Amino acid sequence: MQSVKIQVPFLDLKAHHDPIRAEIMAAMAEVIDANAFAGGKFVTKFEDEYAAFCGTKFCVGVGNGTDSLWFSLLALGIKAGDEVITPPMTFMATAEAITYAGAKPVFVDIDPKTFTIDVTKIEAAITPRTKAIMPVHLFGQCADMDPILEIATKHNLIVVEDAAQAQGTLYKGRKAGSIGHAGSFSFYPGKNLGAWGEAGAITTNDPVLREALQMYREHGQKKKYYHDVVGWNGRMDGLQAAVLSVKLKYLDKANDGRRRAAARYNQLLAGTAGVALPIEADYGRHIYHVYAVRVSNRDTVLKKLGEQGISAGIHYPVPVHLQNAYANLGYKRGDFPVSEACGETFLSLPMFPELTDLQIETVASALKSSLSH
Numbered sequence: 176m177q178s179v180k181i182q183v184p185f186l187d188l189k190a191h192h193d194p195i196r197a198e199i200m201a202a203m204a205e206v207i208d209a210n211a212f213a214g215g216k217f218v219t220k221f222e223d224e225y226a227a228f229c230g231t232k233f234c235v236g237v238g239n240g241t242d243s244l245w246f247s248l249l250a251l252g253i254k255a256g257d258e259v260i261t262p263p264m265t266f267m268a269t270a271e272a273i274t275y276a277g278a279k280p281v282f283v284d285i286d287p288k289t290f291t292i293d294v295t296k297i298e299a300a301i302t303p304r305t306k307a308i309m310p311v312h313l314f315g316q317c318a319d320m321d322p323i324l325e326i327a328t329k330h331n332l333i334v335v336e337d338a339a340q341a342q343g344t345l346y347k348g349r350k351a352g353s354i355g356h357a358g359s360f361s362f363y364p365g366k367n368l369g370a371w372g373e374a375g376a377i378t379t380n381d382p383v384l385r386e387a388l389q390m391y392r393e394h395g396q397k398k399k400y401y402h403d404v405v406g407w408n409g410r411m412d413g414l415q416a417a418v419l420s421v422k423l424k425y426l427d428k429a430n431d432g433r434r435r436a437a438a439r440y441n442q443l444l445a446g447t448a449g450v451a452l453p454i455e456a457d458y459g460r461h462i463y464h465v466y467a468v469r470v471s472n473r474d475t476v477l478k479k480l481g482e483q484g485i486s487a488g489i490h491y492p493v494p495v496h497l498q499n500a501y502a503n504l505g506y507k508r509g510d511f512p513v514s515e516a517c518g519e520t521f522l523s524l525p526m527f528p529e530l531t532d533l534q535i536e537t538v539a540s541a542l543k544s545s546l547s548h
């Protein structure tokens with residue numbers, strides 16, 4: 176008998192949505208019946224639910240996770256001439272938000288174990304112009320927030336968490352996004368909590384910040400057609416809020432599914448020569464938005480996996496300080512060796528809550544055979 180080749184997608188949104196599809200469709204019908212498309216009561220409902228989930232007083236829904244970073248900085252008073260410290264191993268949006276607030280991104284390398292900002296290197300990057308630190312909870316694992324907050328307090332800096340990949344991540348028992356002055360979330364479809372389109376949100380305990388964020392997402396107005404600041408059109412869409420309200424109910428279960436898949440990968444790949452496995456820091460709970468291993472001949476391995484029907488990915492091949500778009504900042508290769516080495520060796524394996532044992536075993540053995548050729 177011929178063996179059936181198993182294809183493993185990088186992400187299977189259909190497998191995730193099928194069991195809750197009818198519930199989501201019904202929730203969307205309610206929005207349509209109420210004509211509550213831009214902002215409105217379904218957004219308010221999701222905001223209340225997500226604030227409760229994160230353990231913050233407030234949540235402000237916006238258009239996407241780039242707006243949420245940008246508005247956070249604007250609403251906290253970041254402006255031209257300011258510097259914001261962030262890691263270079265992140266998605267471009269983190270730095271873009273700093274640039275669009277008028278400030279300058281100042282990069283600090285990542286820790287080789289957690290892939291989040293190296294807290295021992297932050298103070299050396301602080302100048303009189305530094306106004307904020309923006310740690311990134313990369314791949315679903317929290318940056319080490321206590322030392323970051325300590326440094327921030329000492330130097331009077333704002334802390335904005337880029338929690339785009341960390342919906343439900345824990346740090347010492349607290350939810351990501353509830354620890355700094357503001358937490359910024361993306362609900363891009365591929366994120367652990369994903370909309371059926373674009374959406375984002377900011378969590379905070381600060382009522383003044385909440386009000387400022389509500390203004391920025393609404394053209395700088397508190398009262399319609401009376402504009403106190405120059406804002407933007409950054410509202411959350413009502414249909415997305417309704418989808419997110421349904422999906423939030425299943426987020427913990429989905430994150431548990433990812434943790435189960437990660438544990439199984441860890442088991443199957445333990446001791447494999449040439450593969451470094453992800454490490455969960457003892458201070459927190461990783462939600463494995465991305466399950467990234469490190470392999471030295473990464474591009475070859477990626478290609479070989481593809482030939483075997485396994486869709487792997489790279490997050491991210493080029494650290495932000497080496498992107499053409501930021502050539503003007505004057506960084507060069509060698510400035511952030513850990514981020515650069517990770518960019519060359521990171522390999523993201525298929526990861527989603529519904530991964531089956533058979534799929535995980537298929538990926539693990541395909542990875543082993545790709546290495547040994």
Ligand SMILES: *Cc1c(COP(=O)(O)O)cnc(C)c1O
Nearest residue numbers: 239240241266268269339361363
């Ligand atoms: C996805 C992501 C963003 C941007 O979110 P969008 O909703 O796509 O705008 C920002 N930062 C990080 C780390 C992300 O992964």
